Amino acid sequence: MKKKKAFTLVELLVVIAIIALLLAILMPALQKARDLAKTTVCIAGCKSLSLAWTVYASDNDAKIVSAMTGYSEYGNHFGKNPLLCPNPWVDWGGYAFEGPGNKERQIKAIKQGMLYPYVNTPDAYRCPTSKKFEFICYTIPDLFGNLRIEGHQTMGGQEVLLTTLDIKRPSDRIIFLDEGYVSYGGYTIYYNRAEWWDRPPVRHNKGITLGYADGHSDFYKWRDQRTIDLGLGDSSTYSQPGNEDLQMIQRGIYGELGYTP
Numbered sequence: 001m002k003k004k005k006a007f008t009l010v011e012l013l014v015v016i017a018i019i020a021l022l023l024a025i026l027m028p029a030l031q032k033a034r035d036l037a038k039t040t041v042c043i044a045g046c047k048s049l050s051l052a053w054t055v056y057a058s059d060n061d062a063k064i065v066s067a068m069t070g071y072s073e074y075g076n077h078f079g080k081n082p083l084l085c086p087n088p089w090v091d092w093g094g095y096a097f098e099g100p101g102n103k104e105r106q107i108k109a110i111k112q113g114m115l116y117p118y119v120n121t122p123d124a125y126r127c128p129t130s131k132k133f134e135f136i137c138y139t140i141p142d143l144f145g146n147l148r149i150e151g152h153q154t155m156g157g158q159e160v161l162l163t164t165l166d167i168k169r170p171s172d173r174i175i176f177l178d179e180g181y182v183s184y185g186g187y188t189i190y191y192n193r194a195e196w197w198d199r200p201p202v203r204h205n206k207g208i209t210l211g212y213a214d215g216h217s218d219f220y221k222w223r224d225q226r227t228i229d230l231g232l233g234d235s236s237t238y239s240q241p242g243n244e245d246l247q248m249i250q251r252g253i254y255g256e257l258g259y260t261p
Contacts, residue, residue: 067186156191176211
């Protein structure tokens with residue numbers, strides 16, 4: 001009876017090296033597929049909210065929900081009297097960095113929002129790339145329905161829009177952005193200058209998920225490295241003349257640029 005030949009140490013090392021090489025080749029592809037799947041889920045969630053936004057307006061004589069969140073039960077961290085928003089798309093649930101106890105407040109804030117009867121699954125408000133305690137990751141530009149803005153004007157003097165009748169070319173107008181978290185107000189950006197106010201969200205695949213006033217959603221890949229650097233915190237330069245990403249977001253929100261590019 002012949003004795004079975006065992007693997008030598010060299011042969012084992014070769015096998016291990018081959019497995020490591022295969023993993024090195026496959027891992028980037030698997031990570032890319034995983035990232036693509038998360039983006040797809042994010043687009044679907046954003047679409048659900050965008051459709052809910054349009055249906056709410058249809059049910060309420062074309063009036064739209066406010067980009068402002070409510071302070072009705074959580075209170076105001078900024079030392080002023082509580083701000084009561086009559087029709088917030090979600091209520092105010094605090095910031096994600098406040099820790100584990102914030103989960104219940106954020107879920108409650110979702111259920112108190114005007115869009116919850118139309119999208120009554122809390123997971124739809126959360127992107128798969130969200131951090132541990134982020135349960136509301138989308139936000140609405142403060143141009144739309146935000147009556148808390150003094151004088152009802154946004155950055156650059158544009159009048160706040162209160163109904164869908166005020167929105168020209170709805171298929172081009174951005175009403176939701178995957179910002180990663182929701183603040184007490186909406187997403188703010190200048191109208192009349194080539195400058196960001198809030199940072200551009202860079203959450204996954206170096207791009208952003210956007211929802212539009214006709215109910216569709218899409219993913220936009222950032223094209224200008226300045227956008228990515230600012231969004232990641234690698235830059236503090238908010239003024240970015242000639243940035244096509246900035247111009248795309250400004251046109252998508254305001255319908256036009258308030259300056260000559």
